[in-house]
Amino acid sequence: MELLRFATAGSVDDGKSTLIGRLLYDSKAIFEDQLEAVERVSTQRGDDYTDLALLTDGLRAEREQGITIDVAYRYFATPARKFIIADTPGHIQYTRNMVTGNSTADLTIVLVDARVGIVEQTRRHAFLASLLRVPHLLVCVNKMDLVDFDQAVFDSIREEFTAFASRLDVADMTFIPISALQGDNVVQRSANMPWYEGASLLHHLEQVYIASDRNLIDPRFPVQWVVRPKASSHPDYRGYAGRVDGGVFRVGDEVMVLPSGLTTTVSGIDTFSGPVEEAFDPMSVTLRLADDIDISRGDMICRPHNRPTVGQDLDAMVCWMTDRPVKVGDFLALKHTTRWVRAVVRDIHYRLDVNSLHRDEAATSLGLNDVGRVSLRVTQPLFYDSYRRNRQTGSFILANEDNNVTAGAGMLLGPD
Amino acid sequence: MHPCRLISAVVEHSSGAGLAGQYQLSNLRAIEAESIHIIREVAAEFERPVLLFSGGKDSVVMLRLAQKAFWPGRIPFPVMHIDTGHNFPEVLEFRDRTVSELGANLLVASVQASIDAGRSVDEVGPDPSRNRLQTRTLLDAIAEYKFDAVFGGARRDEEKARAKERVYSFRDEFGQWDPKNQRPELWSLYNGRHRAGEHIRVFPLSDWTELDVWQYVGEEGLDLPSIYYAHRREVFRRDGMLISTGPYVNAREDEEVVETTVRYRTVGDMTCTGAVESSADSVDDIILEVAASRLTERGATRADDRVSEAAMEDRKREGYF
Numbered sequence: 001m002e003l004l005r006f007a008t009a010g011s012v013d014d015g016k017s018t019l020i021g022r023l024l025y026d027s028k029a030i031f032e033d034q035l036e037a038v039e040r041v042s043t044q045r046g047d048d049y050t051d052l053a054l055l056t057d058g059l060r061a062e063r064e065q066g067i068t069i070d071v072a073y074r075y076f077a078t079p080a081r082k083f084i085i086a087d088t089p090g091h092i093q094y095t096r097n098m099v100t101g102n103s104t105a106d107l108t109i110v111l112v113d114a115r116v117g118i119v120e121q122t123r124r125h126a127f128l129a130s131l132l133r134v135p136h137l138l139v140c141v142n143k144m145d146l147v148d149f150d151q152a153v154f155d156s157i158r159e160e161f162t163a164f165a166s167r168l169d170v171a172d173m174t175f176i177p178i179s180a181l182q183g184d185n186v187v188q189r190s191a192n193m194p195w196y197e198g199a200s201l202l203h204h205l206e207q208v209y210i211a212s213d214r215n216l217i218d219p220r221f222p223v224q225w226v227v228r229p230k231a232s233s234h235p236d237y238r239g240y241a242g243r244v245d246g247g248v249f250r251v252g253d254e255v256m257v258l259p260s261g262l263t264t265t266v267s268g269i270d271t272f273s274g275p276v277e278e279a280f281d282p283m284s285v286t287l288r289l290a291d292d293i294d295i296s297r298g299d300m301i302c303r304p305h306n307r308p309t310v311g312q313d314l315d316a317m318v319c320w321m322t323d324r325p326v327k328v329g330d331f332l333a334l335k336h337t338t339r340w341v342r343a344v345v346r347d348i349h350y351r352l353d354v355n356s357l358h359r360d361e362a363a364t365s366l367g368l369n370d371v372g373r374v375s376l377r378v379t380q381p382l383f384y385d386s387y388r389r390n391r392q393t394g395s396f397i398l399a400n401e402d403n404n405v406t407a408g409a410g411m412l413l414g415p416d
Numbered sequence: 417m418h419p420c421r422l423i424s425a426v427v428e429h430s431s432g433a434g435l436a437g438q439y440q441l442s443n444l445r446a447i448e449a450e451s452i453h454i455i456r457e458v459a460a461e462f463e464r465p466v467l468l469f470s471g472g473k474d475s476v477v478m479l480r481l482a483q484k485a486f487w488p489g490r491i492p493f494p495v496m497h498i499d500t501g502h503n504f505p506e507v508l509e510f511r512d513r514t515v516s517e518l519g520a521n522l523l524v525a526s527v528q529a530s531i532d533a534g535r536s537v538d539e540v541g542p543d544p545s546r547n548r549l550q551t552r553t554l555l556d557a558i559a560e561y562k563f564d565a566v567f568g569g570a571r572r573d574e575e576k577a578r579a580k581e582r583v584y585s586f587r588d589e590f591g592q593w594d595p596k597n598q599r600p601e602l603w604s605l606y607n608g609r610h611r612a613g614e615h616i617r618v619f620p621l622s623d624w625t626e627l628d629v630w631q632y633v634g635e636e637g638l639d640l641p642s643i644y645y646a647h648r649r650e651v652f653r654r655d656g657m658l659i660s661t662g663p664y665v666n667a668r669e670d671e672e673v674v675e676t677t678v679r680y681r682t683v684g685d686m687t688c689t690g691a692v693e694s695s696a697d698s699v700d701d702i703i704l705e706v707a708a709s710r711l712t713e714r715g716a717t718r719a720d721d722r723v724s725e726a727a728m729e730d731r732k733r734e735g736y737f
Contacts, residue, residue, distance in 0.1 A: 001442060001443045001444075002440065002442065002443060002446075003441075003443040003446045003447065032711055033711050033712055034712060070580050070595070070596075070598065071580070072576075072579045072580055073572045073579055073580075073622070073623070074573075074579065075572070075573045075623075075625045077625070077627070081443075082443040082625075082628075084623055096600055097600075099600075099602070100600045100601060100602050103602040103603045104602075104603060104604075211436035211437050211439070211440045212436035214436070214439075216436055216439055224453070224456040224457060224460055225456045225459060225460050225485075225486070227486060227487075227488070227489045228489065229488045229489040229490065231488070231489075231490070233488065234488045237488055237489075241456055241485070241486070242456075243449065243452075243453045243604075248439065270487075270488075271484070271487075272483065272484035272487040273484075280439040281439075282441070282446065282449050282450070282453075283441065283445075283449050284448075284449040284450075284452035284453050284456070284485070286487075297460050321600045333609065335605050335607065336605075338457070338460070391603065392603065392604070395602070395603045395605065396605065397602060397603075397605045397607060399607050399609055404607070404609035404610060404611070405599055406599040406600050406601070406602075406607045409600070409602045
């Protein structure tokens with residue numbers, strides 16, 4: 001069974017909660033006690049119908065206000081795959097939550113109300129998915145039952161969306177006409193839309209090919225922890241524990257260690273269950289090297305002829321996530337792979353309007369939920385790739401140095 | 417639906433998919449790799465981590481993951497049990513055996529000791545429980561040992577407040593969780609920065625489901641306390657749950673005690689953990705049972721979550737697990 005993570009964004013009106021509720025219910029991931037609890041609360045509140053949003057709105061404040069304020073994670077499985085849903089609110093004041101939900105997603109579902117067509121929120125969701133480089137975008141044209149399952153409505157929305165998306169960087173885009181409320185094309189193909197020849201939503205989620213979404217070309221291994229047991233069973237053991245963040249490492253490979261630039265070969269790849277011949281993204285393993293060279297946490301193991309960029313001057317798209325705005329000259333803590341450094345903001349090139357994609361080059365700061373292009377200088381060299389090429393070695397977070405809160409998320413721009 | 421299918425191979429080879437298809441981890445191995453990554457990050461970035469170990473299945477899985485993360489080195493932090501004094505004896509026996517086999521350093525923080533020291537007061541009323549009292553004992557132990565990272569086995573699929581909690585969950589100087597003011601958590605870049613007196617709760621099993629845990633127990637051949645498997649036991653029905661008779665809880669006059677075949681889906685206090693009627697006496701049988709169950713594990717078996725719609729959220733705000 002494979003794992004697929006997908007993100008959804010939207011408000012109650014889109015039918016997002018109904019859609020998630022149906023996926024969970026039809027895959028038997030909603031339990032009777034959860035459903036009873038939701039029915040009880042709905043009845044107490046005097047709702048006309050059972051509000052499935054209560055299943056995902058886990059916090060007291062959310063239930064009281066009838067809104068989603070944070071990312072909720074939901075789980076379900078079919079025989080083909082296990083799914084993790086990052087369910088986020090859709091309004092502009094929750095841009096940071098959508099960015100968070102999309103950061104680990106293999107796929108994003110954008111919901112469009114068939115009666116209303118493409119609106120500002122639709123464009124924003126699609127843009128954020130492309131900014132975070134979610135490999136698959138799934139546009140669900142919902143409430144088809146309310147437009148008489150009319151193919152012309154679906155086609156016109158698809159055309160308009162495709163035209164807009166040509167300005168974005170989306171690798172794979174799929175459109176499905178659905179009715180979340182009535183279940184058309186959610187789990188089963190709908191008899192009401194014989195003109196639609198594609199897969200149902202669930203079938204698409206089970207079948208979409210994700211294995212090649214990772215970077216399996218550029219070997220990257222940020223060292224997390226040096227294993228030195230100093231035990232009689234392993235007196236001279238020295239290994240470098242970490243997660244493969246790109247490419248494949250094999251026993252016998254010639255490797256280079258950064259920042260030292262020294263080269264050696266992989267003499268063994270260890271796991272608790274026994275040695276393996278090769279390790280690939282996203283395995284957590286321990287590498288042994290043929291030569292005794294000085295390596296510590298934060299160092300990067302790569303190949304001599306395939307190295308990441310080494311540098312202290314970074315250019316990135318940054319999403320700002322805290323109330324206090326960031327401006328040129330601010331100092332921040334920055335975490336990239338397994339390394340914390342200090343960073344100073346050198347320049348804010350522009351702030352991007354996430355609805356219109358207009359660039360405001362007069363901007364001198366980024367506030368909560370703003371996205372912009374920023375230059376940073378860091379205290380020590382980082383070993384990075386462009387985010388476009390590698391989501392792990394191309395991303396970083398920023399934290400305020402005084403109160404330690406996570407203040408920003410960055411996606412590195414590079415030569416490619 | 418057959419979500420219970422067991423996958424034993426580490427790597428799944430999907431036919432005709434080329435290179436990428438060969439390099440694909442199964443769900444269990446993907447979440448295992450993620451959890452090991454988290455555990456190593458904590459060991460590397462914190463001064464004094466500790467792993468909470470109740471003897472329950474989730475903490476058994478977490479302990480195995482910690483063992484894997486540092487092998488052939490030893491687990492570089494101690495293991496701590498918050499002992500309510502109302503435990504199942506089978507679980508205490510299991511705890512001591514497991515920890516000594518591993519050579520890990522076990523700390524026991526006792527709720528009874530907190531009561532004796534005047535830090536906590538036992539609940540009064542018809543169904544007293546020491547569930548809530550664990551929070552005081554836990555926070556005192558964190559302060560005493562100056563722990564700055566505390567691993568817990570909570571999963572997001574367990575409960576709706578937990579579904580919103582981060583992998584790294586920040587706690588202020590009072591040990592409080594502020595659900596409306598959580599740090600954004602992106603990619604796998606965890607922010608453990610904190611000031612003295614504050615700490616981070618870390619949940620490496622956040623993305624695991626109950627079924628994942630059982631499948632992993634099966635694949636890894638992990639030992640669990642015997643009460644997880646079907647056995648004969650004297651129980652009585654209270655609030656729709658089957659409560660075991662024992663030293664800490666007694667049936668009232670109107671509650672009929674019967675001996676039947678049961679097992680436990682969760683391990684908590686004897687006073688508030690209910691058994692389920694079951695004949696599942698092997699991991700495979702339990703996987704089938706879990707896959708077919710129409711009740712969540714906490715909804716079926718935990719009185720502590722039934723107090724109110726936000727019982728878990730309220731306890732977590734105070735510093736509960």
